[in-house]
Amino acid sequence: MRMLRPNADADAVIRRTSFFPISGSFIVFILVLVIMALRSAIRAAGRLPPLRPVFVSRLASTLPPRAGFAKTSEEHVKPLRSLLSSPTSLLSTLDGSASSDDLATYNNDWMNKYYGQSPLVVKPKSTDEVSKVLKYCYEHDLAVVPQGGNTGLVGGSNPVYDELILSTSNLNNIRSFDPISGVLVADAGVILENADHYLADKGFIFPLDLGAKGSCQIGGNVATNAGGLRLLRYGSLHGSVLGLEVVLPDGTIWDGLSTLRKDNTGTIGVITAVSILCPRRPSAMNVAVFSLSSYEAVQKVYAEAKSRLGEILSAFEFFDRQSYALVTHHQKELGSERKAFETEGDFYCLIETAGSNGEHDEAKLSDLVEHVMSEEMVLDGVLAQDQTQFASLWSMRELLPEACGKAGSVYKYDLSVPVPKMYSLVERIRERLRAGGVLEGDGGNGPIRAVAGYGHMGDGNLHINIVAEKYSEQLEKIIEPYIYEIVAENNGSISAEHGLGVMKAPYIGYSKSKTSIEMMRKMKQLFDPKGLLNPYKYIL
Template identity: 50%
Template sequence: LPPMQSFYQGWLFISACLKQRKCKQVLASTRKLHAGAEGSKVSPSAAPERLPFCRVTEEDLAFFRKILPGRTIVDPDLVEPSNVDWLKSVRGSSEVLLRPQTTEEVSQILSYCNSRNLAVNPQGGNTGLVGGSVPVYDELILSTSLMNKILNFDSISGVLTCQAGCVLENLSFYLEERDYIMPLDLGAKGSCQIGGNVATNAGGLRLLRYGSLHGTVLGLELVLADGQVLDCLSTLRKDNTGYDLKQLFIGSEGTLGVITAVSILCPRKPKSVNVVFLGCETFEQLLKTFQLCKGMLGEILSAFEFLDSECMRLLNTHLKLPNPISDCPFYIVIETSGSDPTHDAQKLHNFLEEAMTSSLVSDGTVATEEAKIKALWSLRERVTEALTHDGFTHKYDISLPVERIYQLVTDMRKHLGNQAKSVVGYGHVGKTT
């Protein structure tokens, strides 16, 4: 199946779970290609035409095995996971998985493929939900998963330099031991890689507080399509010594080159963290709560997320996650982080008192202990996982003015009718656009 292209990095995720009958019809169009075969290939009607790239030969495999001994994978069972996206909704037909460990190896691979006119699909943790991380046809898959070394950390400036294949959660553990945190947090943090995060300009749960990767990424090391290594791995917050080329590659999704290393500015670990889970009767009340939240919590506000009642139903049904408050049409997850527990607790108390008095929220609970904080966050982070148990999932990550965004969910429910088992909306309210 062809991958759906990601047009937006937005704050609302709208997902539709189709009924099983249609799921089977879609999956039936999966096709098989053979490396080195020159015959005609069957492709689904929605796929773009395969460009005139060469096909992999035994001579090509011999070259890759020479520079990647034991890391040129052709076993179909081992290649298959890299051909299928996380939702199992799109599938490529690559028969070769390359696993370099160094920038030099990536350079050799791309230089050779450029000379041979072989198509390459860069891949990180393969946690994307819009099909962008898997091949469309039989492209070589270049995985960065073995490029997972931390190269340097400056405890004074807070600048971390690492290879692109480092898993986000591993970087978080490393930094927390040194009293720092990553400026990026995602539900897929246990599998996603920092190179893929940068390549997709991932926003995540902390964007409201720390901004986008365009601001926190200080430098990149990249390999261009012809194998040329581009060293933009600066560790300076201000660098006026030339064009800021790295900005072109943040969000480029592997179309301009392969990211091999990243330097990123990391904030200090907060001494005080609170998470609040609230319920609202209308989306308008939710937006007013967001306005109140920004005004009263100010500098300690680090996240403002929402999910609807349909998300909660799926979380409870498929993952057995209980609703910690009474049933409501909309739910909010708010996180504060700061340096003074007493100050933060008082600001949060004042906000909650005002929100309840103004009848903006109908119920809520507060967590200050780590276990309870994780439990509340799981209600937001595991929505996508719950959706996968409910049918064949179509998921879209979009940006619209916040006052109009949930209307799209309502319209989709009317448009799809009984063709969909469920249509849900959830996302980052803090990413207002």
């Protein structure tokens, strides 16, 4: 076994990788968000939405159109446009100002799994405009779907029928940053990566990082309490949120944009701005990736990493052989393939350190590397030598969702499970698919191309991506609710970080007690009595 450099052209060297601030210009913010959903009072005898949703998903296709909403029709276009400072802030197929192609990106989700039929997208440029739009919708019984970067994976930010889409992408200003306290106040539509570049210039870091950072918006991140790749280090995003500005369904603006450390709060509405406590950017970062022969070995290395690295351990990710195959294939297609390992394994883990003393961190990581190698816990490993290699090693993990998406239609599961049990879920799903004769090349000859298991080991968060030739009701029935049953059996959560959306709302009972659900339902009724905000994502 030897440690290889990622560029595979030199002997192994363990060296500190400095993490330089990414020069960045400036940015944009904002956001949006919506809420979880609970069923609220359905008003009697209302008109039904005129359109049927076009869903591939079995669940979605069985959702009944909800009574009580008005049709999103042409009569609303002019009055809504008059509420906005720019005519281009409203896109509509009803008056021909947009084509159905323009609207498709807002109606469809990233996986092309869920798609609605909204004829209207509103992109307000200020909180005041958001308020006016929501007030109008409230008075006219129009259902609304708030949408940020539309990078969600559970069909939470797309319309189901003809709900009006309220995009936060024009709410994109950084309002303030205080370098003493590290508090950033930004509009909800600011793109995560832009916020982070802005902070990097000032020696700070956004306390969240995830693969979709180039498109997702911080309002959506906060609304979904996105977990991402460094939760291990920075904790849950909600722990860093100091305040919110929220527009309630009736248009009331709630200014909860506190910047105080001890004034955390939350509500149900459209997030238009957030204040976030941002930590100092670590001045030294390293990353190493290992190949291993078993999930047990991954757990051993995780335990060693925790004890030997302590506070400088900032991420511990794992992925399996199938994931590795998918991502290396994808990298090849992108022209960025490189031979990283002499000895491949059934598992891989990525370990990141982040600290402020390069030499000290390097010594600690070297100690870990030597230990796991001499104890033969790992088969092979690579260590970044510079910033390019740092990014390249991370891309092996960050590109995984995209790699799965390129390989076919993906059934995605985002689960919280105790770490020792995590991988047994992937194995049980494989067994079930095999028994159903749908696992290609593995007994059956069916339409499943791969079952990839990966995730944030440090957070007990497992992602299972089942890559199929195409979405089908038959496959979905084999997988669900079985997968949620085994999660419940293990006292886990059916949604670790992606949210419920239209995909998982009917299954919340696998994770929450009747009492919790009832409390959520009452809260939703309190803030959104007409149930106009993001309908169809409620608990059935």
